[in-house]
Amino acid sequence: MHAVVKSFILIGMKASQPSVRKTGRPLSFDPQAALEPAMLLFWRHGYEATSLAELTRAMGVTSPSIYAAYGDKKGLFRAAVRRYLTQPQTPVAVIAQAPNAATAARTLVEGAAIAFTGTDTPAGCLLASSAIAVSAEADDVREELAAIRREIETALRDRISDDIKAGRLPPATDRTILAAYVMTVIQGLSTLARDGATRAKLEQVAQFALALWPQAPPGKL
Amino acid sequence: MHAVVKSFILIGMKASQPSVRKTGRPLSFDPQAALEPAMLLFWRHGYEATSLAELTRAMGVTSPSIYAAYGDKKGLFRAAVRRYLTQPQTPVAVIAQAPNAATAARTLVEGAAIAFTGTDTPAGCLLASSAIAVSAEADDVREELAAIRREIETALRDRISDDIKAGRLPPATDRTILAAYVMTVIQGLSTLARDGATRAKLEQVAQFALALWPQAPPGKL
């Protein structure tokens, strides 16, 4: 019975168009579209500091409908995080599609400086800042986001490994530290943006930080 | 009357030894010493996710006594932050006492890698992580911590200016970006520590990041 409920949730969330269900009263809202204002609220105030009352007001959906569509507050947050990460594409996809690790890192860091200072969105990064210090009851949510962050770091580290093997990076490069350094800069940029730093400042810090990328051995680019 | 209460609070918090008050039932706890467990809780769970019930249990002080000594939850948090920042000395003092900006930055970043991975303390930095995403009611607390972060950044930037004028740094050095870069790395290290990174890893990232410090012109060290 619990599995049945969950499958409905997945159906309701995956498709923006009318789902495969045939009978019963139709949904009066688009569960995918309603994630937008929820994502913005979680982005601004974080997971725990965003109340259901604020969410229902911003989404234009009553709480029983939210619980039917997403399960509970954690389910809604997870869906909002998924939406956040796929706009326009996930960091892991960015890393995979870049021609090399240097481009991947540059795209991530420069993209962070821009994404963290959007005029129509809250400052900083939802993934980096919305569940850092949480209560014991929400520790699973914090851990989920930490796992995503580690996943990105691992993907970048693997790309660096490839470049070292291919001779595009010096053999002495420490792939683990280099990947961790890039993540450190991105996380730090989120806090600076939240503290009110301008886009220009963030972009300059990003450029400065990227100057540490090891140079390719001669003739191996 | 409100000012009177506040003066009592300051007296009670500044002196660990018996205050100048003569009459009345004596305090049954040391308001300064009781900040230690409160600081650790705020450090671990952040300002909003730490409840008064947890605080009273950890401090061994009932809530009316907490309100008499610190005013309210925000007052207790501010006192805990002050205690955090003065162990062993404030970042601004570290910057002021260093022989030059390079040493100041190195001391801050290397100290962060160690302080953020203590075995007897929560991971990460209380200043960097305890009030990042907060509700509207706690936005003043977030802003207060942001002001402290900006103060540290400004102090570092001014130290860099001195070094440029004294010829210890290249004239083309952008003091604003260099100071912001150091702050970015420190904030990022806090998140990495919270995500479970080891002290060794943080120290290596710190060393790596510090390699970006501009070299002094020849003969000007």
Place this chain on the structure above:
DNA sequence: GTACTTTCGTAATGGGCGATACGGAACACC
């Protein structure tokens, strides 16, 4: 000892939280 001052612990305050029970409404199916 008596009066005065301050802090103590107990117990409660109103309010907001996440989550839900329930009956009516809106569709598809036949």
Place this chain on the structure above:
DNA sequence: GGTGTTCCGTATCGCCCATTACGAAAGTAC
């Protein structure tokens, strides 16, 4: 048009939150 199914809105649930009223307790002052 009747039946079955699903969703909607209202109203509310119990719980925990930060904060405080109140009377007893523990000191000093005289």
